[in-house]
Amino acid sequence: MVNPGVKLRSFGAMPILLVVAFLLNVAPTEAFFRHLCFGELGNGRVDPIMAPGQPSQHLHVSFGASNFGLDPTLDDLLVSNCTSCSITQDHSVYWAPRMYFEHSNGTFEMVPTTGGMTVYYFTESGENNVSSTAFPQNFRMIAGNSLKRAYYGLDPYPPMAAWKPSDMTQQALMEKALGFNCMHYDNGIPNEGSLEHHGMRDKSFIDATCEDGIRAELMFPSCWNGKDLDSDNHTTHVAYPSEIKYGLCPEGFPVKLPILFYETIYQTQRFAGMDGQFVFSNGDPTGYGYHGDFLCGWEEGVLQSAIDSTVCTSVNSTGLQEDCPIFSLQDSAAATQCKMEVPEALQQEQIDLVQDLPGNIKVQAGPEPAMMPGAAPHSAAPSEPANATAPSAAAEPTLPPVTATVPTTSVSPTVTSTPDSSLAAADGQITLTSTYMSGTLEVHMILVEDIVTVTVSETAAPTAAPLKRHIHRHSHGNRLV
Ligand SMILES: *[C@@H]1O[C@H](CO)[C@@H](O)[C@H](O)[C@H]1NC(C)=O
Ligand SMILES: *[C@@H]1O[C@H](CO)[C@@H](O)[C@H](O)[C@H]1NC(C)=O
Ligand SMILES: *[C@@H]1O[C@H](CO)[C@@H](O)[C@H](O)[C@H]1NC(C)=O
Ligand SMILES: *[C@@H]1O[C@H](CO)[C@@H](O)[C@H](O)[C@H]1NC(C)=O
Ligand SMILES: *[C@@H]1O[C@H](CO)[C@@H](O)[C@H](O)[C@H]1NC(C)=O
Ligand SMILES: *[C@@H]1O[C@H](CO)[C@@H](O)[C@H](O)[C@H]1NC(C)=O
Secondary structure, eight states: OOOOOOEEOTTTTOOOOOOEEEESSSSSOOEEEEEEEOOOOEEESSSSSTTTTTTOOSSSSEEBBBBBBBOHHHHHHHHOOBBBSSSSTTEEEEEEEEEEETTTTOOOOEOOOOEEEEEEEEEOOOTOOOOOOOTTOOEEEEEEEETTTOSSSSSSOOOOOGGOOOGSSSSHHHHTEEEEEOOOOOSSOOOOTTTOSOOOHHHHHHHHHHHHOOOEEOOOOOOOSOOOOTTSSTTTEEEEEEEEBSSSSOOOOOOEEEEEEEEEEOGGGGGGTHHHHHETTTTTTTSSSSSSEEEBBOOOTTTHHHOOHHHHOOOOOOOGGGGOTOBBBHHHHHHHOOOOOOGGGTTTOOOOSSSSBBBTTTTOOOOOOOOOTTOOTOOOSOOSSSSOHHHHHHHHHHTTOGGGGGGOOOOOOOSSHHHHHHHOOOOTTTTEEEEEETTTHHHHHHHETEHHHHHEEESSSSSOEEEEEEEEEEEEEHHHH
16 A cells, blocks of 8 residues: 555544544555454453353453353344444454453452453465465364363574474464463554463563563464354364465365464553462463354354455555444444343342352463363363352352443543553553554554554564564544544
């Protein structure tokens, strides 16, 4: 794109004017769009893929269609009355374990997100030269493995050119398909690449460096066997291509799906200087057991039309969902109002400021795989404990419903007057950020209410190479008009 695009978007009478500026003077070479899931749908032990019909072992934070629950059918999802994401024809649900902070006194406190999750749909054809096929309705898959507590290789790992065959097994690719990115928008330290660090970062490093939090990242497999909507352990009907995102699909997986990539920012900086550790709701302080789930509820034909439309996902695409006329969009004010109905079995379950993680999950640091209640350490699909409701919950009948304890970021409608200080002072105002590779350029985009910052960095290699060039630009909504 020779012409740098500046997109202004005002969604009617909402208090926050969302202005998206895209200040690239380079041609992005990837085909993709970002689906902005502005609000948390809910938090609770809900996982209809791993534990249909009953509370799941551990808690997840979810995004998407409001009829999400213990065992929603496709039809349930399609008639949801709202979604916490921006594209209203998408009734899918996206979920992942949530980050907590374990205080030194033993209390687990939810780490606030910056509000939502960015779900990338990368749609370019892979090296197999097969163009992307939309997920069929009711397609389900998980990425990652909740029981993992160790990583097979070096972290960060050498660039792809140095990979050996053992680095390209499905297991090794899966372990590299997640990342924990140290966010610091204004301190001059080069930004990290997506999926560069595969384990959770040290608390002391986070305190000293990650002043804008930690972004949990997860890339899903994108090669499909073309037949099954799901599989026994929810991972074997799909496979990673040889380079996680790019490369060749293995034999038996001829269909190229869009590449899903989840980004969720946790405000870890709120716990700076406090004794304790960050731990995910599955009892994982290492990050290697981070995982995510996807249940497809797109209205028939919409996703494929977007993939096929050069406007929506062409190789010159900006990735801005506003550029795609096929999508019906809602604003963040509407999206953040959308909450799931907490299943009855969980309504009394306390999920924040608790002495045990929900489901009585114990923290297990590994390196051996985690033992979960009722599951052998290497079992593919851990079974559920016999009784769904946490024993501790029954004794406290007056606890608030699950959604009542969702930490929310207070969003100020006030426009900050100086762009430079706005980012430094942006704690709690940053809605979403995203990072993607565009050829050798790494593009960082930050939405701070009405302010968008785009940072373009040139990298020598598509992985963790040192940054050579660094352009950092701020724009202010008011001044762009
Ligand atoms: C992308 O942009 C380049 C440079 O402007 C142009 O030559 C090319 O035709 C564009 N491709 C598509 C598919 O629009
Ligand atoms: C959506 O449905 C839920 C449950 O049926 C209900 O509580 C909620 O008020 C509805 N929301 C809207 C915006 O209609
Ligand atoms: C533990 O410390 C945290 C942070 O100071 C506090 O919020 C929590 O109430 C404490 N828990 C107990 C059981 O005292
Ligand atoms: C895909 O297309 C490119 C360019 O035409 C070609 O070089 C490459 O060999 C093709 N790959 C496969 C797997 O057919
Ligand atoms: C799923 O099953 C396959 C084949 O048995 C195994 O290689 C893989 O590790 C399993 N995945 C998970 C997440 O359990
Ligand atoms: C499950 O609940 C039933 C009835 O509430 C109780 O009798 C039983 O002992 C419980 N089982 C376990 C494993 O806690």
